Amino acid sequence: MESLLDQTWQNFTLFGNPTVVIRQTLSGISHGMLLFLISAGLSLIFGVTRILNFAHGGLFMLGAYVAMSVIGLVLGGLPGFVLSLIAGAALLLLVGGGLEILLLRRIYRSAHEFQLLLTFGLVFVIGDLVMIIWDREERSVAAPELLSGATRLIGVTFPTYRLFLILVGIAVAVALWVLLHRTRFGIWIRAATLDREMLGALGVNTRRLYTGVFALGAALAGFGGALAAPVLAVGPGLHVEVIIDAFVVVVIGGMGSIPGALVGSLLVGLVNAFGILAFPSLAVVLTFALMAVILIVRPWGLFGRPE
Amino acid sequence: MSRTKLGLWSVAALLFLVAPLGLGAFWQFIAIEALVFALYAMSFNLLLGYGGMLSFGHAAYFGLGAYGVGILMAKLSAPFWLALLAAPVVAAVSAAAVGYFSVRLTGIYFAMLTFAFQMLFFTVALKATVLTGGDDGIVGLTRPGILVDPAVYYLFVLFITALAIGLLYRMVNAPFGQTLRAIRDNARRVQHLGVHTRAHCWLTFVIAGAFAGLAGGLFALSTGSVFPGWLDWTASATPIVMAVLGGLRVFAGPIAGAFVFVGLETVISGHTEYWPLFMGTIIIALVLLLPGGILGTRSGRVGH
Numbered sequence: 001m002e003s004l005l006d007q008t009w010q011n012f013t014l015f016g017n018p019t020v021v022i023r024q025t026l027s028g029i030s031h032g033m034l035l036f037l038i039s040a041g042l043s044l045i046f047g048v049t050r051i052l053n054f055a056h057g058g059l060f061m062l063g064a065y066v067a068m069s070v071i072g073l074v075l076g077g078l079p080g081f082v083l084s085l086i087a088g089a090a091l092l093l094l095v096g097g098g099l100e101i102l103l104l105r106r107i108y109r110s111a112h113e114f115q116l117l118l119t120f121g122l123v124f125v126i127g128d129l130v131m132i133i134w135d136r137e138e139r140s141v142a143a144p145e146l147l148s149g150a151t152r153l154i155g156v157t158f159p160t161y162r163l164f165l166i167l168v169g170i171a172v173a174v175a176l177w178v179l180l181h182r183t184r185f186g187i188w189i190r191a192a193t194l195d196r197e198m199l200g201a202l203g204v205n206t207r208r209l210y211t212g213v214f215a216l217g218a219a220l221a222g223f224g225g226a227l228a229a230p231v232l233a234v235g236p237g238l239h240v241e242v243i244i245d246a247f248v249v250v251v252i253g254g255m256g257s258i259p260g261a262l263v264g265s266l267l268v269g270l271v272n273a274f275g276i277l278a279f280p281s282l283a284v285v286l287t288f289a290l291m292a293v294i295l296i297v298r299p300w301g302l303f304g305r306p307e
Numbered sequence: 308m309s310r311t312k313l314g315l316w317s318v319a320a321l322l323f324l325v326a327p328l329g330l331g332a333f334w335q336f337i338a339i340e341a342l343v344f345a346l347y348a349m350s351f352n353l354l355l356g357y358g359g360m361l362s363f364g365h366a367a368y369f370g371l372g373a374y375g376v377g378i379l380m381a382k383l384s385a386p387f388w389l390a391l392l393a394a395p396v397v398a399a400v401s402a403a404a405v406g407y408f409s410v411r412l413t414g415i416y417f418a419m420l421t422f423a424f425q426m427l428f429f430t431v432a433l434k435a436t437v438l439t440g441g442d443d444g445i446v447g448l449t450r451p452g453i454l455v456d457p458a459v460y461y462l463f464v465l466f467i468t469a470l471a472i473g474l475l476y477r478m479v480n481a482p483f484g485q486t487l488r489a490i491r492d493n494a495r496r497v498q499h500l501g502v503h504t505r506a507h508c509w510l511t512f513v514i515a516g517a518f519a520g521l522a523g524g525l526f527a528l529s530t531g532s533v534f535p536g537w538l539d540w541t542a543s544a545t546p547i548v549m550a551v552l553g554g555l556r557v558f559a560g561p562i563a564g565a566f567v568f569v570g571l572e573t574v575i576s577g578h579t580e581y582w583p584l585f586m587g588t589i590i591i592a593l594v595l596l597l598p599g600g601i602l603g604t605r606s607g608r609v610g611h
Binding site for chain 2: 050052103106107110112113114116117118120121122123124125126127128129131132240244247248251255281282284285288289291292295296299300
């Protein structure tokens with residue numbers, strides 16, 4: 001027991017070390033940016049359709065596998081990498097739209113348990129189809145040469161690809177802001193999040209809007225999966241792990257809020273990065289405790305609004 | 308209860324009593340699993356079908372009951388009876404703590420909070436290796452005396468689940484259950500009639516947790532082991548699927564759902580490694596084509 005306390009104290013002294021703090025901060029932010037790509041779509045979909053999409057992790061997984069195949073079979077190097085990102089997003093855009101038209105639009109009026117079960121069933125269908133199309137082997141995907149290796153930044157060396165993830169995350173956040181605030185489609189999305197009946201009454205084709213939102217969310221997940229392929233082990237079970245983190249983020253930030261998804265992602269990323277430093281075995285417990293506390297004191301999340 | 312219903316229940320009881328005794332040990336084990344999950348799904352339906360509370364963390368109490376038995380027997384060498392008695396108690400105490408906070412929320416938020424607590428229990432079970440064995444779980448639990456024989460243990464489990472289900476039946480038809488259904492249909496109205504609805508839901512949550520814990524304990528003693536996967540989030544969908552499959556609005560629905568589900572799983576996963584694909588497809592088909600469940604009617608409601 002004493003040695004455990006000693007160990008914890010040792011761990012805490014690391015917080016006084018600026019190099020460690022900077023590195024953990026960067027690593028937390030870069031992990032957070034990946035979480036943002038998944039949870040932004042999850043949150044958009046929930047905001048508009050009120051469906052909690054358990055299959056979102058499966059869409060992310062599909063994006064990672066597609067990217068892996070593009071890089072391995074079609075084209076290598078930097079052009080292959082760029083193509084893999086585009087392919088991941090584009091294919092999932094189609095898959096997402098198709099799923100909405102075939103399945104999801106049938107359950108918008110169903111009770112919560114049916115909505116939950118349908119997307120839950122999809123989790124396993126997608127997971128197993130991926131196993132059938134590819135196989136059960138775990139693989140790693142190489143980042144393009146330009147982005148591999150390490151970069152020196154404010155006194156620490158940090159993997160270049162992780163820095164790249166941070167930049168892409170910021171770019172996607174900005175792009176989403178522009179989409180939601182400067183385009184008609186985006187304004188409809190925000191309006192539907194507030195009051196979808198009213199939006200329909202005003203003459204907007206909500207059917208098409210729902211399909212569009214689901215496709216957009218799926219494309220974000222596919223893009224995220226493709227982008228994450230070089231830092232993940234691409235293999236079975238990815239889809240069930242990823243969705244849990246995304247849920248935690250969306251609940252903390254507020255379901256339906258994009259700024260909430262961003263703040264929630266960074267928060268979870270940082271809590272994980274520093275939690276591992278302080279209590280290596282309990283870091284995961286911390287994120288769920290955070291989720292429970294938020295739900296107890298502010299069920300609609302940091303940036304959501306009460307219903 | 309009508310005469311035909313009584314007749315059906317008697318035939319079913321006789322079938323349950325005799326049929327598995329003629330089967331081999333494997334099918335006796337599967338029959339035990341079906342009984343245990345029937346009780347588990349029943350306890351869940353007390354929440355959803357009768358109380359309108361969609362818990363997405365019910366596996367926590369099944370798992371805690373199982374771990375209660377596992378830890379008491381393997382680490383503290385407690386006797387079988389004490390361990391089995393502890394299973395519902397451990398689960399009920401945990402459910403009391405979680406329920407206290409959860410019943411303040413409704414709908415999807417209730418589901419999310421029960422889910423968060425379940426993941427807390429799951430990660431603790433994974434990390435508290437000294438007590439739980441972590442990823443490897445607890446193995447090597449043994450039943451005493453004649454209960455070692457699967458046929459005898461089957462009868463033992465049948466007796467306990469029948470008792471528990473009988474208790475549940477009494478409960479849902481007593482004023483307690485009537486009030487619960489009324490809360491499900493219109494909570495505000497019941498509140499204005501002077502019922503402390505939150506306390507009522509809390510008590511229901513604790514009772515459901517206790518029965519789930521009992522099921523978990525019985526199952527741990529059937530397999531002789533406990534694994535953290537029993538507490539994982541995907542496990543929480545199992546009682547939902549079983550209850551919906553059988554019919555949320557029929558008392559015996561979850562029993563039928565559990566037997567059909569366990570049967571399908573046993574047969575299909577014996578033939579292919581893609582059981583999850585089949586399960587997913589079945590669930591999607593169920594939601595789209597048979598939302599009332601096997602025993603249900605679309606418009607029927609429990610006890611109406």
